[in-house]
Amino acid sequence: MITIDGEVVKEPKAILRDGMELVYHRLRWREPDAPYLLQVLYEDDDMIAVNKPAGLQVLPGGLFQQRTVLMQLQWRASKGSPSLETHGSHPVPVHRLGRGTSGILLCAKTKVAKTSLAAFFAEGTSLIGDSSNTNMEQSKRRKISKIYRALVNGILKQDKIIIKQPIGTARYPGVAKGLYVASASGKPALSKVEVLERDSQLNQTLVQVEIESGRPHQIRIHLSFIGHPLLGDPLYDVGGQPMCFDSEHEDESFAEDGYKCISVYVAVDGLVFHFIIFFPPH
Structure with a gap:
């Protein structure tokens, strides 16, 4: 399932060198159903705000690789969507909302916007735990409220x-x-x-x-x-x-977004097997 420069890799300790092409031919899987409509709430030359529906993951991970906000933004930008006119750049989320959470998601269309917005989100968190009056006043003047x-x-x-x-x-x-x-x-x-x-x-x-x-x-x-x-x-x-x-x-591969689970111990011919059974959120 893994090739280097078109040749199947048979030696697990094969050395990679600059210029080699490594390809992982993964097995196909069907991603769980997820909402795919993104409502644009605001947009300018630097950023775009979308209404993320519940059930849609922001970034690829776990079972969700294609059905994510990031992939939808990139797909729309590549298709030349009028609402995502980015002059060759792809909008990227600058913060996350849980898969089960709906709400406004800010995405940057430029590197400068990404850096600035990320700093705005981080500044409030950095002040928590410091009880000084200066930091308390700075906290009240945060540029982004959540x-x-x-x-x-x-x-x-x-x-x-x-x-x-x-x-x-x-x-x-x-x-x-x-x-x-x-x-x-x-x-x-x-x-x-x-x-x-x-x-x-x-x-x-x-x-x-x-x-x-x-x-x-x-x-x-x-x-x-x-x-x-x-x-x-x-x-x-x-x-x-x-x-x-x-x-x-x-x-x-489990529990990142909230999976119920139970532990089961089964004894067979003197051997004890431990199973973790996961139930996805409803």
């Missing part, structure tokens, strides 16, 4: 809550680099939660969350940490920890 809405389990009693729980990583089946969880030894993170509506009959609360930092899965982790996980979240449970945890198993 505000989300979420539906959570249970009824929040307080109208406004500030969550400062640090977020770190822990070993988890399916994520070789570790899964992000609530951790006292993690990096500083800050979320401002405001109740918009309470539904006592369904035992749900609609909240607005402004995140001062930008840690991965921050909203999911912070809300579950205070005892109110997102409605339907297949991964995080009360306390900001995953529903299924097994530190002895790693597999790169």
